[in-house]
Amino acid sequence: MLAQLVNSGDNLSGGRCREEFERSFGEYLGVPHALSVTSGTVALEIAIRLLDLRAGDEVIATPQTYKASVQPLLNYPVKVRFCDVEPGSLNLDPQHFESLITSRTRAVILVHYGGLPCDMDAVTAIARRHGITVIEDCAHALGSEYRGRKPGALADIGCFSFHSSKNITTLGEGGMITLFDGALAERVDRIRSNEADAVYHEQVRPIAERTSAHPWMMHPGLAFTHGCGTIRYGGTNATLAEPNAAVGTVQLLRMDELVGRRAEIARTYTEVLTQFPGVRMQRGTEGVRNAHHLYTFFVDPASGIMRDRLVSRLDALGVQMQLRYFPLHLLSEWRAMGHDLGECPVAERMWFEQQVNLPCHPGMTDRQVDRLASAVDAVLREEVRGTPIEAGTARKTKGWT
Ligand SMILES: *Cc1c(COP(=O)(O)O)cnc(C)c1O
Secondary structure, X not given: OHHHHHHOOOOOEOOHHHHHHHHHHHHHHOXXXXXXXXXXXXXXXXXXXOOOOOOOXXXXXXXXXXXXXXXXXXXXXXXXXXXXXXXXXXOEOHXXXXXXXXXOEEEEEEEOHHHOOOOHHHHHHHHHHHOOEEEEEOXXXXXXXXXXXXXXXXXOEEEEEOXXXXXXXXXXXXXXXXXXXXXXXXXXXXXXXXXXXXXXOOOOOXXXXXXXXXXXXXXXXXXXXXXXXXXXXXXXXXXXXXXXXXXXXXXXXXXXXXXXXXXXXXXXXHHHHOOOOOEXXXXXXXXXXXXXXXXXXXXXXXXXXOHHHHHHHHHHOOOOOOOOOOOHHHOHHHHOOOOOOOOOHHHHHHXXXXXXXXXOOOOOOHHHHHHHHHHHHHHHHHHHHOOOOOOOOOOOOOOOO
8 A cells, every 4th residue: 555655656745645534533533623743742732832821821731641741831831730630540530620720720631541531521511611621632542432422522622643652553653633623623734734823814905005015016816915913823844644644544444453452452461450459450430441552450559569569570570561651740840840749649659659551552462461461460479478568668758648
């Protein structure tokens, strides 16, 4: 398919493949506007730009996500309020969200952690009551479902990533912005294709009629006869190339197969883990399907299972452990802005002593999955047999609950 595209002599940018990918993506999700961009990070940058944030505005965000979810906010003179997560799902806690709202709150940025959808009915009801824009970071949630609908179609703006590690990929890098609002979609289209992000309107009086006009401005076909109102920002070039878009369309057709394989791997892990009383699985609200971008479980230090020791034992057995994510408010860039331990006690407690992610990718073979499941089983048995360590003695830090 790719060779055909390259040999066709057609343009490799801005063509049919992109249109087709965006149309099928929008249909899959049930949103009227889907605009592809070069990465999930760029999707989030553009989504945040659409907020037209002003000095003193506030944005609420989850700290339990990849840094790109909130990183663009470092470029704006706004206050970020990190919202704590639910201990069961690691998703934004709607109650804490509501308590953080002030008259300056403009938006909330949430992530469907690991592919498990947030409690969106609760979040959107609160947001609507307060006139707050909801940005869904759906980098993990393509293939997930929430009460019959899909993430990216549950709020105002959806942002997707097609990085090679994500649920589908567009040849390594790519992203998508999904919207219901046509005017915002038009802004995204201008921004991504190097046009000024401006409020355009017809010039009432052609420039040529003005006394200061030069004779060469008289030509009626020239762009000068059209006004261009308030320019907000310059544009950028963030369009997805044809080969990437073509791969995206084909990947989307395989969605059920890819998510099905992730679910199969997850079932194998869950079978092993449910034997251990000190272990609990990530659990969300009613009526959701987890696309299992990540497989997440929690260990209870009171049961003698120490997370750090468990992870290093698994690592020693050759299991590639990648824990996600270090709470964002504790990263140096956010600490430099006054954020600190104690701000999101649940997210902190989960990260520092309870949460574990196991590799979960449709490319894994049955043999790899079985070996990994046995390693987890063996290590957990060792942990439980070992001398229980009193809960809370591992780390004592201010603000922890
Ligand atoms: C991967 C990811 C991103 C960024 O996507 P890229 O395509 O890698 O730029 C943003 N948010 C979350 C939660 C992610 O996992």
